[in-house]
Amino acid sequence: MYKVGLTGGIGCGKSTVSDLFKHYTIPVIDADEIAYALVVPGQPALKKIQTVFGAACINANGSLNRGLLRESIFQDTEKKQQLENIMHPLVYAEIDRQLNQLTSAYVIISVPLLLETRMQPLVDHILVIDCPMEMQVNRVKLRDNLSEEQITAIINSQVGRTERLIHADSVIHNTLDMSYLSEQVNTLHDQFLKQAQ
Template sequence: MYKIGLTGGIGCGKSTISDLFKQLAIAVIDADEIAHALVAPGQKALIQISTHFGSRFINSDNSLNRSLLRDCVFQDPEKRRQLENILHPLVYAEIDQQLSQLTSPYAIISIPLLIETRMQSLVDHILVIDCPMEIQVNRVKLRDRLSDSQITAIINSQVSRTERLTNADSIIDTTQGLSSLGQQVNTLHQQFLKQAQ
């Protein structure tokens, strides 16, 4: 199975690009979706988070208080590392499990923290989804209703745009409209089909 690691900073357009590959009948494994499922009520990761960080991060309906945890970990690098030590092994184990069941000619694995977690060896090709920082900030502000300082803290916790681009085998620029994105995805799709043979 030929594996494409799709990565990029917050607000760069990873979900949009993933959706375009899905429209081409290509399997997409999303690390964020996996992480989301792992912290559902009763799941192992949520229990570990409650034990490690305290019950104040759990809502009355036993769901994770995401905004409180996000504020906590993005203000304290050590707490962020502790959370990653709980989640990342479980996320990567689930990625392996899902990969073993695929029949697609190649797979897109959307991993926002691919470079940060030094997991480049997991994939055969790194596809970076890119846009300037001011566009990232505006998109996240519209989508997540976060403050500038919260968005900046998240961006600063990720590798720099320069480092991400340095690691890229391919880059999609998401500053253009949907038709341009579709063309870029189609071009890469043909390339990946050849490389997957």
């Protein structure tokens, strides 16, 4: 099975592109969705996070206080590393588990931190979703209600746009309207089907 690693900076439109591939009944394994599921109340990862980061990072209802944790890791690289050491092995183990259950011609594996975690060997093809930084900031502002300072900190913590594009086998430019995006996905879908043969 041909494995396409979909990546890109925050606000570039990875989820929108993933949804377009789903229209072709192509399975999408989403690392962000896996990470969210791993920290619901009762999951071992949440208990590990509480042990390392303290009870303050858990809300009264037992859920993860994502805002507090986000602030904590962006101010302290050591804490960021601790969180990654907890989460990344669990996320990649679940990706493997899901891959082993699939029989499709190709699969999209959406991993925002594919390059940062040096997991390029996991995939056969790297597809980067790209847009200018100003677009990223504006989209995330509308979506997540974060300040420009917070968004910039997140962008700066990720691999730079230039480096991401250097590693890309294909690039989707998410700078225009939905029909333009759909055309690019359609072209790549046909390409991936051929490469999967």
